[in-house]
Amino acid sequence: MSADAPRKKLKPATQLVHGGTLRSPFGEMSEALFLTQSFAYPTMEAAEARFKGDDPGFIYSRFSNPTVAMFEQRMCLLEGAEAARATASGMAAVTASLLAQVKAGDHVVAARALFGSCLYVVEDLLPRLGVASTLVDGADLSRWKAAVRPETKLFFLESPTNPGLDVYDLKAIADIAHNAGAKLVVDNVFATPMLQKPFEFGADVVVYSATKHIDGQGRCLGGVILASQALIEESIHNFLRQTGPAMSPFNAWVMLKGLETLPLRVAQQASSAARIADFLAEQKGVTRVLYPFRKDHPQEELARRQMLGGGTLVSFYVEDKAAAFRLANALQVIKISNNLGDAKSLITHPATTTHQRLSPEARATLGITEGMLRLSVGLEDVDDLVDDLAAGLAAVGRG
Ligand SMILES: Cc1ncc(COP(=O)(O)O)c(C=O)c1O
Structure with missing residues (x-):
């Protein structure tokens, strides 16, 4: 295998097409899919050297594989991270980054x-393993400070949040964590790697569900954990190697192809999302629209400071559950699905799907009412999406 020779610092769009590429002696142009579990050694001495770490080659695809390594390297270049490990899903990435x-x-x-x-991982699983956890209102910095204990090791958050699209101050929260001797783990799924760079604000670990925008076409599950080389080597690598939530080489190959078009897709989807948010805000049947770059978003100023775009999701409220269901059921182009980041626009009703298991009080705290809908904006022509939503709103009116 040979790596493409390092050149001058390249811009992200170029890195996403070429970065991390390893070529076999065949000189293939498209990244090779190494669908293999293990690797053969020419001699026992070679096997010994590989296991001792004297020879950096591949050993077993539970913890290293050339296609997966290309994906990890490309993600490092995109995120500005020293090291990355790919996982079978976004939840595998979140769970491993915390448990490890x-x-x-x-x-x-x-x-x-x-x-x-x-x-579930924070509230149920960690305490069952003897790790206490405290949940706070992420927008209130005093709550993060007040929650700190001598044994606090990690802070964990998503920003923007799902489905409320709250934006949290990454720099201020990272500072509180570091003053307490803790590390900050950021789930950057909603922002996407194109629109928010948590390491620039002090995050120690960034995790993704690659299932979302990184694949971007609704095909494969995947996740990735990014951090310093030291942190990956000290804790994450061994945890993943021994517990085994590995990304399939096939999925890594799909993700590599997804990364090539990520900047184009996210730019288009975010631009359509901004237009749709403005359209919805003007409609009679819509009582409130949430979109981080809109003037009426409570953290618009922070969002503009921290993000390069408002994102590809829009949440909005209609009168009640009946209105939300009538609207979504009338849509022709936008599909009903709880996924996000797909080329296809997807709408979901958080109260009865993704957040059904929460108590009504917990939902109320998060602003998840029966009239709330979350829209993941895809790559369709934005005029068709606006027309579809207008037809959905008309159906609400017809009761
Ligand atoms: C913010 C966030 N984190 C993590 C995940 C989990 O990702 P996966 O479904 O790939 O396990 C999701 C999935 O919807 C998500 O929205």
Whole structure:
């Protein structure tokens, strides 16, 4: 295998097409898919050297594979990280990034507005393993400070959040974590790697569900953990190697292809999302629109400071559950699905799907009412999406 020779510092769009490429002796242009579990050694001595780390070659695809390595390297270049490890799903990335860094007796502080499965890991799983956790209102810096204990090891948050699209001050929260001797883990899924760079604001670990914008065409599950070389080597690498939530080489190959078009897709989807947010805000049946770059978003100033675009998701409120269901059921182009980041526009009703298991009080704290809808804006012509939503709103009116 040969790596493309390092050249002068290249811009992100170029890195996303060429970065991390390893070529086999065949000189293939498209990245090769190494769908293999293990690797053969020419001699026993070679096997010994590989296991001792004297020869950096591949050993077993649970922890290293050339196609997966290309994906990890390309993600490092995109994120400005020293090291990355790919995982089977976004949840594998979140779970490993937290579990690998704590032991019984430690304490984790997390923003309450978390994706449901992340909430399970923080609220249920960690305490069962003897790791205490505290959930705070992520927008209130005093809550993060007040939650700190001598044994606090990690802070964890998503920003923007799902589905409320709250924006948290990454720099201020990273400073509080570091003053407490803790590390900040950021789930950057909603922002996308194109629109927010958490390491620039002090994050120690960035995690993604690659299932979302990185694939971008609704095909494969995947995740990735990015951090310093030291942090990956000290805790993450061994945890993943021994517990085994590895990314399939096939999925890594799909993700590599996804990365090539990520900047184009995210730019188009974010531009359509901004236009749709403005359209929705003018409609009679819509009581409120949430979009981080709109003037009426409570953290618009922070969002503009921290993000390069408002993102590809828009949340909005109609009168009640009946209105939300009538609207979504009338859509022809936009599909009903709880996924996001796809080329296809997807709408979901958080109260009855992604956040169904929360108590009504917990949903209310997160602003998830029966009339809330979350729209993941895709790559369709924005005029068709606006027309589709207009037809959906008309159906609400017809009761
Ligand atoms: C913010 C966030 N984090 C993590 C995940 C989990 O990702 P996956 O479905 O790839 O496990 C999701 C999935 O929706 C998500 O929205």
